[in-house]
Amino acid sequence: MSRSPPSTAAATFNIWRADLMDGANFHLKEEIRDYWSKRSETFDLAFGHRIAPGPEADAWQRPIRAALGSQPKRVLELACGTGEVTRLIHDLGHEVTALDFSEAMLAVARKKHAGKPRLRFLLADAEQTMEPDGAYDAIVCRHLVWTLTQPEETLKEWFRLLRPGGRLVIFDGDWAKPKPSGQIARLLISLIDRFIGADQNYDGALSSRHSRIMEALPFGSGLRSEELTPLLSAAGFVAIQLQSHGPIARAQRKNANLRNKLRTLVYRRFILTCMRPWTPTHFPQRNPVDAVRPVLEPTSQPR
Numbered sequence: 572m573s574r575s576p577p578s579t580a581a582a583t584f585n586i587w588r589a590d591l592m593d594g595a596n597f598h599l600k601e602e603i604r605d606y607w608s609k610r611s612e613t614f615d616l617a618f619g620h621r622i623a624p625g626p627e628a629d630a631w632q633r634p635i636r637a638a639l640g641s642q643p644k645r646v647l648e649l650a651c652g653t654g655e656v657t658r659l660i661h662d663l664g665h666e667v668t669a670l671d672f673s674e675a676m677l678a679v680a681r682k683k684h685a686g687k688p689r690l691r692f693l694l695a696d697a698e699q700t701m702e703p704d705g706a707y708d709a710i711v712c713r714h715l716v717w718t719l720t721q722p723e724e725t726l727k728e729w730f731r732l733l734r735p736g737g738r739l740v741i742f743d744g745d746w747a748k749p750k751p752s753g754q755i756a757r758l759l760i761s762l763i764d765r766f767i768g769a770d771q772n773y774d775g776a777l778s779s780r781h782s783r784i785m786e787a788l789p790f791g792s793g794l795r796s797e798e799l800t801p802l803l804s805a806a807g808f809v810a811i812q813l814q815s816h817g818p819i820a821r822a823q824r825k826n827a828n829l830r831n832k833l834r835t836l837v838y839r840r841f842i843l844t845c846m847r848p849w850t851p852t853h854f855p856q857r858n859p860v861d862a863v864r865p866v867l868e869p870t871s872q873p874r
C-alpha cells in the first residue's frame with residue numbers, strides 16, 4: 572500500500588480496508604485499540620516498555636524533570652498504557668491524569684497504581700480528549716505520536732489543552748526501519764532468535780498485525796524528529812528542542828542481556844520538548860527546522 576503524507580492520510584484513513592483484521596470490519600482506530608488491548612497482558616514483559624527502577628528510571632525522568640521544573644504541575648499523560656511513565660511523573664510530585672483508550676491497558680495501570688494520591692485515570696482518545704481548554708501545565712507521551720491517525724489535528728488539540736507557557740514532552744522513534752548501524756544489531760538479534768528461540772513477549776509477537784496497522788498510518792513509513800518539528804510549529808508550539816535518547820539507551824543496556832542490549836541499537840529514537848507560547852501574539856517561526864534548538868550529544872554516541 573502506498574503511503575500518504577499526514578495531511579492527505581488524515582482525509583483518507585476513514586476509508587479503511589475491511590480485510591485488515593481477518594473476518595472483521597474495523598475502523599483503523601478500533602484496530603489500533605484492539606491490538607494494544609491484546610498486548611496489555613504481556614506488555615510489561617517486553618523489553619523497552621517496562622522501566623526498571625534505578626538508572627533507567629532516572630534517565631527517563633531527567634528530560635521530564637527538566638521540562639516541567641520542580642514545582643508540582645497538572646500533567647496529562649497521553650497513552651499511558653500500563654502506567655510505566657505514569658509512575659515516573661507521579662514520583663516527581665506532579666498531579667497526573669493518565670489517559671488511554673484501551674480499557675485493558677488502563678486496567679493494568681489502575682491495578683499497578685491503586686490507592687496512589689494525585690493520580691486519576693481517564694478512558695479517552697488522545698486525538699480528541701474532550702478535556703477543557705488550558706486544563707494542563709504539561710503533556711507527556713511516550714510512543715504515541717507514531718501511531719496517531721490524524722497528527723496535525725491532534726497536535727492542535729494538545730496545544731488547546733495546555734495553558735499558555737505549558738510544556739509538551741514527546742518520547743518517540745522511527746519504528747519503521749532500523750538506522751543504518753542498527754541493521755547489524757537486527758541481524759545479530761535474528762541469529763540469537765534462531766539459536767535460542769524468539770522472545771514471545773517482544774513486539775514481534777503480533778508482528779504481522781502490527782505491520783498491517785503501520786502501513787495505514789500517516790507515519791507508517793517512519794517518524795523522524797525532522798518531520799514532527801514543522802508539524803509542532805504549525806500547531807503553534809515554540810521553543811522546540813530535540814534531545815538525545817542516548818542516556819536512556821545506555822541506562823537500559825546496563826542490566827540487559829545481549830539480545831536486549833542489541834535492541835537498544837536498532838531504531839532511531841528521539842525526545843522533543845516544546846511550549847505553548849505565553850502570548851497569543853507569539854506566532855510560529857517561519858522556518859521551524861532552523862528554529863529547533865538541538866540539545867544533542869556527540870553523534871558518535873549510540874542512540
Ligand SMILES: C[S@@+](CC[C@H](N)C(=O)[O-])C[C@H]1O[C@@H](n2cnc3c(N)ncnc32)[C@H](O)[C@@H]1O
Nearest residue numbers: 607650651652671672673676696697698713714
Ligand atoms: C506503545 S504503547 C505505549 C504505552 C505507554 N505510553 C508506554 O510508553 O509505556 C501505545 C499505547 O497508546 C495507546 N493509544 C494508541 N492510540 C491512542 C489514542 N488515540 N488514544 C489513547 N490511547 C492511544 C494504546 O492503547 C497503548 O496503550
